[in-house]
Amino acid sequence: MKLSSAEILDAIKDELKAKVARPKFDLLISPLFAVSDDEDGLTLGVENAVLRGWVAEQYGKEISAIVERLVGRRVEVAFTVVPGRVPLPDQTQAADSLPPKAVKPRLRPLLNPLFTFDNFVVGPANAFAYSAARGVAEKPGIIYNPLFIYSGSGLGKTHLLQSIAHHLFSANESADIVYITAEKFMNEFIFKVRSGRMHEFHAKFRGCDGLLIDDIHILAGKTETQGEFFNTFNYLHETNKVIVITCDKPPKELRQMDERLVSRFSSGLVTDIEPPALETRIAILQKKAARENIYIPEEVCTFIAENITSNIRVLEGALIKLLAYSGYAAQPVTLDLARRVLKDLLPETVSVQPMSINTIVDVTCDYLKVNRATVLSSNRTKKIAFARQVIMYLARELTNLSLVQVGSELGDRDHSTVIYSCQKIERDLVEDPYVQATVQNILRLVKTG
Ligand code: ADP
Ligand code: MG
Numbered sequence: 001m002k003l004s005s006a007e008i009l010d011a012i013k014d015e016l017k018a019k020v021a022r023p024k025f026d027l028l029i030s031p032l033f034a035v036s037d038d039e040d041g042l043t044l045g046v047e048n049a050v051l052r053g054w055v056a057e058q059y060g061k062e063i064s065a066i067v068e069r070l071v072g073r074r075v076e077v078a079f080t081v082v083p084g085r086v087p088l089p090d091q092t093q094a095a096d097s098l099p100p101k102a103v104k105p106r107l108r109p110l111l112n113p114l115f116t117f118d119n120f121v122v123g124p125a126n127a128f129a130y131s132a133a134r135g136v137a138e139k140p141g142i143i144y145n146p147l148f149i150y151s152g153s154g155l156g157k158t159h160l161l162q163s164i165a166h167h168l169f170s171a172n173e174s175a176d177i178v179y180i181t182a183e184k185f186m187n188e189f190i191f192k193v194r195s196g197r198m199h200e201f202h203a204k205f206r207g208c209d210g211l212l213i214d215d216i217h218i219l220a221g222k223t224e225t226q227g228e229f230f231n232t233f234n235y236l237h238e239t240n241k242v243i244v245i246t247c248d249k250p251p252k253e254l255r256q257m258d259e260r261l262v263s264r265f266s267s268g269l270v271t272d273i274e275p276p277a278l279e280t281r282i283a284i285l286q287k288k289a290a291r292e293n294i295y296i297p298e299e300v301c302t303f304i305a306e307n308i309t310s311n312i313r314v315l316e317g318a319l320i321k322l323l324a325y326s327g328y329a330a331q332p333v334t335l336d337l338a339r340r341v342l343k344d345l346l347p348e349t350v351s352v353q354p355m356s357i358n359t360i361v362d363v364t365c366d367y368l369k370v371n372r373a374t375v376l377s378s379n380r381t382k383k384i385a386f387a388r389q390v391i392m393y394l395a396r397e398l399t400n401l402s403l404v405q406v407g408s409e410l411g412d413r414d415h416s417t418v419i420y421s422c423q424k425i426e427r428d429l430v431e432d433p434y435v436q437a438t439v440q441n442i443l444r445l446v447k448t449g
Helices: 005-019 022-029 049-071 091-097 127-138 157-171 182-194 198-206 223-238 259-265 278-291 298-307 312-328 335-342 346-350 357-368 372-376 382-398 403-409 415-431 433-448
Strands: 033-038 041-046 077-081 147-150 177-181 210-214 242-247 269-272
Touching (some): 005 022, 005 041, 022 049, 049 382, 127 147, 127 157, 127 242, 127 269, 157 177, 157 210, 157 242, 177 182, 182 210, 223 242, 278 312, 357 372, 357 382, 357 433, 382 403, 382 433, 403 415, 415 433
Parallel strands (some): 147 242, 147 269
Antiparallel strands (some): 033 041
């Protein structure tokens, strides 16, 4: 009897539940979900790259061994990142009961549950894009097709695009709407060409009820993928299927992009999102705080919103950082604290004693269960590199050391590595709950230990 990937996954979880400590199980094993199982092996999905690194490193071998025992042969087990997932229907069972050709790949795309129209704060800078997106979601393919939304980074393109998807699914649960980044579209295209399975690619992208494609600028210079996208586009457009595209610039500014595509992009409605005005930025912060049940005084919201103007991802990041420090210093979120955190004056002001980088190294290594000497060595495995990045970030935040000094304390690393690490952790603090929890816990321990 052939086991479905869901059955295999259940067995993996059952077995590991008995062996792995509860918090780790809940964090790493329990959220695993099946993405595919075919001749290529079994692919399990995780929500972000950090978790993938951990689960692959710590449990990859054990999981492979369990699968091998279950199916009686060696099976390649891979882990892939699928951010913002929603629970998947068990498609393998359906696949088992039908002849392969008759199965239409109707995998629901994985959407961030927070990226809905309800969670989108509308202001003058994004009102037009918002109502265009709503219009498309309510009357797909009818009003203007395609809808092309462009803006700088962190201004809500992905949020709006996924809101459309959520809306279409709420109107028709079984709608076959494809949400995909242009990068994934390209990777999937290359993979299917190589494996001689273009019929699957065509079935998915031409047979769908609508295509929402994110960050199309990625295709610049990718001639073959552009050609395939052009055909996909025409096919869907002719059959009145909804097409929504996001991009970091207006169509006419796209370079190394097929002229025919550029003119298709401009043929429907083109709209941009501008950086939001102050009132909108305040409203976004308040909405986020309210959603997380946190009280932030109005003057603090105003202060953050006044200082961070051009990117909502960064705006949200500032709020998260402030909350982390408020927890760390056991201080209420006040204007005073906000001022210090945002001015990067944390070392002297929040911490009572100056913090030594040694403490940060010790606590982080201890918390992440990594060896201190390895962290200071040239070892580049994911787990070690992550620990090092966290240490660099905290050292910059909590000590007075310069970039060069932090680099040299951590095994003679270049100051540009320190900058990169700090930026990476800052970004992950916004996007990755696991990194958020890790940094906050280490902050707490650094303070008490
Ligand atoms: P982009 O795709 O343009 O780079 P995103 O859609 O990923 O930007 O938005 C970045 C972050 O800002 C997300 O967390 C998103 O929820 C939030 N965001 C953007 N615009 C708004 C808005 N108008 N209201 C609420 N949150 C927003
Ligand atoms: Mg985006």
